[in-house]
Amino acid sequence: MKVWGFGNFYSNLERASQEGSGFSLSYFALVLASALLATLGLLADSVAVIIGSMCIAPFLGPSRAVSIGAIYKKWKIVAKALIKQLCGLLVIGSTVAFLANVALIRLSPEITVTPEILARTLPTPKDVYFATFIAVLSGFVASFVLVATPKMSLKPYHELPLVHNPRLLDATIGVEIAISLIPPASVVGIALAFGAPDMFLHALALLMINVVGLDITGMIVLRLWGVTSKPLQLEKTINKTIKETINAQVEADAISTKVILHSYEKADIHVTLRAFEAHDHTYRLLAERTSEEVKRKTGVSNSVRIIVTSVSMHESSDYAILVPDVPEYASIEEA
Known part of the structure; x- marks a missing residue:
């Protein structure tokens, strides 16, 4: 159980x-x-x-x-x-x-x-x-x-x-x-x-x-x-991988993650971050990259949803990017 x-x-x-x-x-x-x-x-x-x-x-x-x-x-x-x-x-x-x-x-x-x-x-x-x-x-x-x-x-x-x-x-x-x-x-x-x-x-x-x-x-x-400690370590590894991947790709002011484990082989990942620039193409690629890194390091099939809030002085936009484990179903919604 x-x-x-x-x-x-x-x-x-x-x-x-x-x-x-x-x-x-x-x-x-x-x-x-x-x-x-x-x-x-x-x-x-x-x-x-x-x-x-x-x-x-x-x-x-x-x-x-x-x-x-x-x-x-x-x-x-x-x-x-x-x-x-x-x-x-x-x-x-x-x-x-x-x-x-x-x-x-x-x-x-x-x-x-x-x-x-x-x-x-x-x-x-x-x-x-x-x-x-x-x-x-x-x-x-x-x-x-x-x-x-x-x-x-x-x-x-x-x-x-x-x-x-x-x-x-x-x-x-x-x-x-x-x-x-x-x-x-x-x-x-x-x-x-x-x-x-x-x-x-x-x-x-x-x-x-x-x-x-x-x-x-x-x-x-x-x-x-x-x-047990096994799902705890899995959650921690996924969270760490997400933050390392995002920090290596974009300049984010704050990152919040939520890992929803459905089993040891499947997870949904929700990421909310504040960034200085918000471009849908950049964050679509970032979501894909994050999903790939999580899969590579943990073996967990996953979908990644990233909500980005721009903190630019001139604009404030939200993006919701959903990247399932199968890339061709990727979609973007404006929040």
Whole structure:
């Protein structure tokens, strides 16, 4: 099973993993806020507040980054994403919970362990099974939506029905992932504040099981859908060949490419460039040359469509040049 027919699909996955593994100020702020809310909800035995903490927990990105990075064998991305996960959960989340609990105990000494805390520190076998199942299901959904609905990412958000909006889907999946992560991470800090090593170890073990379940399940789903490094390298090689060929032939101000793989043997190529001169004959030959170079270097039969915008001070024209793999069907349209 493979995902074919979507522009730069495998390269976009790689970019998503790079973005998901990177740290940002907003990530630290959201982890801090979600951990504080989770701690207050756990100590108050309030399910509503705990759910609120899940709604802002930003752990979808790093979880996906681990899964995609492992599939692509980008071990630097995997390492960065794991550090981001564990740093957010333990260094920030558990520390915030510990400090908040210490402060609250001083203000209100009657604060004690609640049923919500016990469920994550002294779990029954049933609790462990359910927690593991939720983590596995969350990892499945986080990766499944990438391969089952890739077309969503190709449309502007305002053109999509609300239930199909990728931002809404990601937010929903993020809450599901947070169910497995932010409460146990907060309980780790709470247990330390109460001076309960057994509770601490149980909560930490539950958290690690959930992290592993999330990341490995996500990786398995991507692999089952045929996401590997091979189509990624093919997309990259085609994109590199396009840019090298165009830069060697014309003086372009900007080049944007989209490679749509239909198989390992066939692709459609869309190129948009800004050039200082726009002549249909020149760019027809350029499209033919680009198609030939891609075929020669990758063995992929292809059609090339080039849209050229002139940036000359005296004119501004758009050309759409289509060069199929069979040259006699070449045509030109004025955009």
